[in-house]
Amino acid sequence: xxxxxxTENWDGKFKKQSFELVSxxxxxxEMLKTQTVALSIGxxxxxxxxxxxxxxxxxxxxxxxxxxxxxxxxxxxSVIAQVAEKVGAKVVIIxxxxxxxxxxxxxxxxxxxxxxxxxxxxxxxxxxxxxYKKALSGKAFANVVIKSDVKIITxxxxxxxxxxxxxxxxxxxxxxxxxxxxxxxVTDVQKQTGKLILTDAEIVVSGGRGMKSPDNWGPIEExxxxxxAATACSRPVSDEGWRTHEEHTGQTGKIxxxxxxxxxxxxxxxxxxxxxSSSKCIVAINTDKDAPIFEAANYGIxxxxxxxxxxxxxxxxxx
Amino acid sequence: MKILICLSNxxxxxxxxxxVNDNKAFDTAGVQWIINPWDELAxxxxxxxxxxxxNNIEKVTVITVGKxxxxxTIRKALxxxxxxxxxxxxxxxxxxxxxxxxxxxxxxxxxxIIVNGIESSDYNGSAVGGMVAEFLNIPxxxxxxxxxxxxxxxxxxxxxxxxxxxxxxQLPVLVVVQKGIAKEPMIAAMRGIMxxxxxxxxxxxxxxxxxxxxIVSFELPKPKPPCKMIDPENVKxxxxxxQNEAKVI
Numbered sequence: 001x002x003x004x005x006x007t008e009n010w011d012g013k014f015k016k017q018s019f020e021l022v023s024x025x026x027x028x029x030e031m032l033k034t035q036t037v038a039l040s041i042g043x044x045x046x047x048x049x050x051x052x053x054x055x056x057x058x059x060x061x062x063x064x065x066x067x068x069x070x071x072x073x074x075x076x077x078s079v080i081a082q083v084a085e086k087v088g089a090k091v092v093i094i095x096x097x098x099x100x101x102x103x104x105x106x107x108x109x110x111x112x113x114x115x116x117x118x119x120x121x122x123x124x125x126x127x128x129x130x131x132y133k134k135a136l137s138g139k140a141f142a143n144v145v146i147k148s149d150v151k152i153i154t155x156x157x158x159x160x161x162x163x164x165x166x167x168x169x170x171x172x173x174x175x176x177x178x179x180x181x182x183x184x185x186v187t188d189v190q191k192q193t194g195k196l197i198l199t200d201a202e203i204v205v206s207g208g209r210g211m212k213s214p215d216n217w218g219p220i221e222e223x224x225x226x227x228x229a230a231t232a233c234s235r236p237v238s239d240e241g242w243r244t245h246e247e248h249t250g251q252t253g254k255i256x257x258x259x260x261x262x263x264x265x266x267x268x269x270x271x272x273x274x275x276x277s278s279s280k281c282i283v284a285i286n287t288d289k290d291a292p293i294f295e296a297a298n299y300g301i302x303x304x305x306x307x308x309x310x311x312x313x314x315x316x317x318x319x
Numbered sequence: 320m321k322i323l324i325c326l327s328n329x330x331x332x333x334x335x336x337x338x339v340n341d342n343k344a345f346d347t348a349g350v351q352w353i354i355n356p357w358d359e360l361a362x363x364x365x366x367x368x369x370x371x372x373x374n375n376i377e378k379v380t381v382i383t384v385g386k387x388x389x390x391x392t393i394r395k396a397l398x399x400x401x402x403x404x405x406x407x408x409x410x411x412x413x414x415x416x417x418x419x420x421x422x423x424x425x426x427x428x429x430x431x432i433i434v435n436g437i438e439s440s441d442y443n444g445s446a447v448g449g450m451v452a453e454f455l456n457i458p459x460x461x462x463x464x465x466x467x468x469x470x471x472x473x474x475x476x477x478x479x480x481x482x483x484x485x486x487x488x489q490l491p492v493l494v495v496v497q498k499g500i501a502k503e504p505m506i507a508a509m510r511g512i513m514x515x516x517x518x519x520x521x522x523x524x525x526x527x528x529x530x531x532x533x534i535v536s537f538e539l540p541k542p543k544p545p546c547k548m549i550d551p552e553n554v555k556x557x558x559x560x561x562q563n564e565a566k567v568i
Binding site (some may be wrong): 010054071072073074077096097099101102103104105106107108109110112113114115116117118130134136137138139140141142143144145146147148154166181183184185186187188189190191192195199200203227239243245246248251252253259260270271272274277280281283284294295296297298299300301302303307308311312314315316318319 | 324330332333334335338345356357412413415419420437439440441442443444445446447449450452453454456457458459460461464470477478480481482483484485486487488489492495498499503530531532533534535536537538539540543544545547548549550551554555557558560561562565567568
């Protein structure tokens with residue numbers, strides 16, 4: 001018996017979310033009185049793999065195979081299922097990111113394992129197995145019982161405080177059986193370099209229609225640069241084409257959970273709040289003192305973002 | 320080519336969260352039901368593809384798992400332009416149950432491209448699409464922001480961390496689409512609304528399938544402390560609070 005956690009890598013490196021995942025898996029393993037096994041697919045150097053052992057991992061399994069160079073959901077599902085069976089996984093933990101959302105549902109069917117997705121806390125109990133997840137796009141939460149023998153959880157980013165708990169984890173290579181063709185083929189990759197990834201960012205500076213024109217984004221970019229933050233925007237801004245749709249944050253755009261979210265000129269429609277309500281701290285700058293964003297915010301300034309942002313930039317520079 | 324769009328019938332996105340039955344169910348009193356926003360974009364893209372005769376798309380079908388009260392939402396999809404519709408006559412229990420029902424239908428009524436929205440705005444599971452693909456043992460691509468057809472092949476762009484990948488997939492394929500797949504949802508014209516009344520809507524009996532999960536109860540988010548207001552002339556105070564109180568910068 002074990003808890004299996006799939007730790008994705010990015011060009012051979014792990015991220016903060018990888019350590020969140022293994023720590024979370026470690027806690028569930030404690031609740032079930034069993035061990036934690038991490039699975040890494042692709043080329044990752046040994047010293048990088050060993051970083052997982054700093055966060056309560058008992059065993060690390062690596063799979064390297066040319067067929068797994070790109071994410072093919074069927075092939076990855078097959079590999080994770082084979083490893084889950086090999087280690088007798090009772091719970092499989094996957095990140096609730098693009099990769100996790102692509103694989104976890106397939107794995108659920110393959111293993112006939114109930115899926116709890118976008119989970120943000122440890123299970124309420126393991127017997128019965130009850131998880132806590134968001135519903136109605138963050139307007140509510142649901143306690144959900146997973147009734148199957150094997151369970152799958154996708155963990156929301158930045159939702160779990162992780163702590164070091166080093167273990168002498170052994171690294172073991174595993175050869176999966178990959179029969180048949182890979183049916184999807186990546187023909188081109190377009191990467192933006194040097195730009196912070198919105199869903200990874202710890203700080204996000206976001207602008208809404210109150211910025212009045214795409215020409216007024218200078219202070220948002222500057223503040224983001226200064227804070228090491230990613231930039232985002234509200235839906236009307238991306239619909240107007242002022243900013244790309246990749247920046248749209250809200251119910252139908254990106255759902256984010258940074259430590260700090262600064263909303264400039266955003267009124268805070270319920271759909272926007274759905275995308276940002278998991279932020280740890282929200283700062284709102286808006287001319288309308290009755291704007292709903294102030295109900296969601298921790299700190300608020302009633303004023304014109306065009307005037308407040310430059311002052312804020314100055315204050316951050318002086319801190 | 321035939322395209323299938325999986326629709327979810329969800330409360331309007333402005334709906335306030337209220338619960339009944341010991342907090343076990345949504346309070347649906349007075350709720351406006353809509354096509355799940357991402358599914359609506361998926362339908363829009365399918366109809367855009369069909370409008371180009373070179374793509375040779377025979378029909379666009381919509382399918383949903385739901386009781387008769389889901390029919391106004393299905394009719395709306397027909398009014399927007401879907402050619403026909405299927406309703407599997409069951410109360411959706413969980414994602415596994417819904418996906419199994421859809422897959423069972425597709426096994427005997429095959430499609431070349433199946434499209435799902437990235438998540439439904441009610442249960443936010445992001446699950447049905449991938450599950451349908453696995454039940455059918457066909458490839459799936461998720462986080463898709465463009466879908467094109469050229470010479471009978473599909474070209475898909477998927478979002479990855481910090482970029483995009485262009486993917487060719489064998490058919491049939493299931494794509495899970497997100498923001499960007501279509502600019503704005505297509506709106507039903509008066510002619511479409513009239514025609515929707517006579518378009519075929521098949522009602523199919525469900526299969527006996529057990530759900531793997533069950534909602535025990537809903538909760539509202541914990542109330543947060545009131546917003547601290549800061550004088551716009553004293554922005555330094557905000558920086559001080561972010562550093563020393565919230566400890567986020």
